[in-house]
Amino acid sequence: MKLLNQSSVKGFLEKLHAKDRIPNALLFYGPPGVGKTLTALNFGKGILCLKKEAWGCGECLSCKEFEKIKEKVLSGDWEGLSRYEEKDGKKVFLYLSGEHPDFIFVPPLGSSIKIDQVRAVKEFAYIKPALSHRKLIIIDKAQTMTRESANALLKVLEEPPHDTHFILTAQGKEQLLQTILSRTQQVEFKPLEEEAFYKLLGEENKDLYESSAGSYTLALKLKEKKEVIQLVDNFLTLDPAKVYEVSQKIDKLAEEDKELFLDLLERHLEETFLKKGLNYDKFEMVLGRLGELRSGLGRGLKFSLGILSLYALWR
Numbered sequence: 001m002k003l004l005n006q007s008s009v010k011g012f013l014e015k016l017h018a019k020d021r022i023p024n025a026l027l028f029y030g031p032p033g034v035g036k037t038l039t040a041l042n043f044g045k046g047i048l049c050l051k052k053e054a055w056g057c058g059e060c061l062s063c064k065e066f067e068k069i070k071e072k073v074l075s076g077d078w079e080g081l082s083r084y085e086e087k088d089g090k091k092v093f094l095y096l097s098g099e100h101p102d103f104i105f106v107p108p109l110g111s112s113i114k115i116d117q118v119r120a121v122k123e124f125a126y127i128k129p130a131l132s133h134r135k136l137i138i139i140d141k142a143q144t145m146t147r148e149s150a151n152a153l154l155k156v157l158e159e160p161p162h163d164t165h166f167i168l169t170a171q172g173k174e175q176l177l178q179t180i181l182s183r184t185q186q187v188e189f190k191p192l193e194e195e196a197f198y199k200l201l202g203e204e205n206k207d208l209y210e211s212s213a214g215s216y217t218l219a220l221k222l223k224e225k226k227e228v229i230q231l232v233d234n235f236l237t238l239d240p241a242k243v244y245e246v247s248q249k250i251d252k253l254a255e256e257d258k259e260l261f262l263d264l265l266e267r268h269l270e271e272t273f274l275k276k277g278l279n280y281d282k283f284e285m286v287l288g289r290l291g292e293l294r295s296g297l298g299r300g301l302k303f304s305l306g307i308l309s310l311y312a313l314w315r
Helices: 007-018 036-048 060-075 115-125 147-158 194-201 206-211 216-220 226-236 240-250 255-274 282-296 301-315
Strands: 025-029 082-087 090-095 103-106 136-138 164-170 187-188
Touching: 007 036, 007 187, 025 036, 036 060, 036 103, 036 164, 036 240, 060 090, 060 240, 082 115, 082 147, 090 115, 115 136, 115 147, 164 240, 187 226, 194 206, 194 216, 216 255, 226 255, 240 301, 255 282, 255 301, 282 301
Parallel strands: 025 164, 025 187, 103 136, 136 164
Antiparallel strands: 082 090, 090 103
């Protein structure tokens, strides 16, 4: 498996596998768009491989079923993978899973990982493996766990089943409970260096490299969205007149541009939190409001009013 700019990560994970010392819980942390989720999936395939190859043999039944799920997870084609439970007459999203009985992938619902999702994770963790010799749970963007969810996960990390492995991905360690950090083996992913970034992007663009902080994923979104970037910059001044102007323009954007607007705000929020510019309670409240706005997309939400409400909470 090739990891641009992450050769030290690759070597470290291969040593863990070779010595059969893969911990029950790994944390992959670093900026977005540098390969954390892809690496979690690729290394996870090896954890479950029946031939015990570090990155999977690609030939055994486990690897073949895992690869099917991986492709859909990465493509965003989640419809056939989404698992729900009925609660109070409503369908509640839990996680993604396919035909591999020993693997689930847990993404945020909206902007956060909810307590119902973690409860479902705990139930899965204590089921015996059915195909592989181990089970794997990937929790993506673990920094979005609510405090309630994080505390619930802590209970299973304190006494994990010996045959169950967790891989958490997060943009920063500081956004996770110290008690969770103490129960995970932490693996740092560095921002992409310029050469690796340009190779992925297919062009040399220093402005884009700097504005995306070396994140290839974000760079692709930013490439053609200068109007959205300007709206974000205006909002972040927290000047009432500029924020009001943003609110008047925001409803005219396409849904994908509104989502990018929220993604950029969330990135700035997380950076501010990491730099100690926000306490945890305010960070969680603003993050929750961003999630409400995101979940309202496509449901006729008056986005301009939501932006003004977000400003009132954030300022």
